[in-house]
Amino acid sequence: MTVSFFILAALTIAGTVAAMSLRNLVHCVLALTLGFAGLAALYLQLGAQFVGFTQILVYVGAVAILAMFAIMMTQRAGAVAQPVFTPSRMPGWIAGGMIASAVFAVLAWAIHSSAALPKTLPPQALPSQADAGVRAIGNALMHRFVLPLEIMGLLLTAALIGAVLVAMQEQQEMP
Template sequence: MTISFFIIAAITIVGTAAAMSLKNLVHCVLSLTLGLVGLALLFLLLGAQFVGFTQILVYVGAVAILAVFAIMMTRSAEPMTNLPPASFRLSGVLIAATVFAVLAWAISSATRSLPSQSSQPEVSVNQIGVALMHQFVLPLEVIGVLLTAALVGAAILAMDETGASR
């Protein structure tokens, strides 16, 4: 456990907790971006450079921007007036706290049997590319088909039905 882990973990937790609790939706997405950058830094800290930069490209670059566009197009940037009752929110937080308690108990009781390799694995983008093109080529093709289908599906779903598009 290094000091950098605790700093980055604090940034990530603060960012995500603010994203889930703030009133203004644009502020929510901005703090979500902070949390996702923290997660990417954690990936870099763990030695997975490629995954860390993919995280920044996909989440910070694409998903956050997409969420901001959706917020603007649905005019939900102003704070919502009809909040759910306090008991409803309290029960949701209680459920999440229970889930965390169970997970933390499981992790702490299994901590002796967890693996702990001390040497940082050296993995280059070259190795990842070779593995993608040989061992994992079928999942790669499936992901390509999935992304194409998602692109077409998202365009069709967001298309205006009432216009002359039919």
């Protein structure tokens, strides 16, 4: 818990809050990107270089752009949405909050009861383990978790082929 942690945490929270509350959707995505970047910086601070850089590569580089494209193709970017915090929206806020906390609880439980996590953290383990981070992840993916990895790869390939098929069908419909 250092100063840098608090700065990064504040940055992440500010980014995500802004992503929810800003009125211009493109600004929302940009703010969300800031949140992603802050999260990546937090990973890096924990010594998880691979996860941190992958976070930047995937979320800042790809997901943000994807969200941007989705917004621009579905509606006008200049359109101003209604204010976010209104009394009429309270039920929605409560429901959203409950779902969010439920997801968070499940995740926390899963991580806490995970066998991958050592029960007692050695005090100075994190910085020195950082050197082995990439190798350890690679070993885990290729040995212990090879089946889930392959299933995910299959799933993604299926989705890719599906997307291509949908696009091809659309092209055939056009004379």
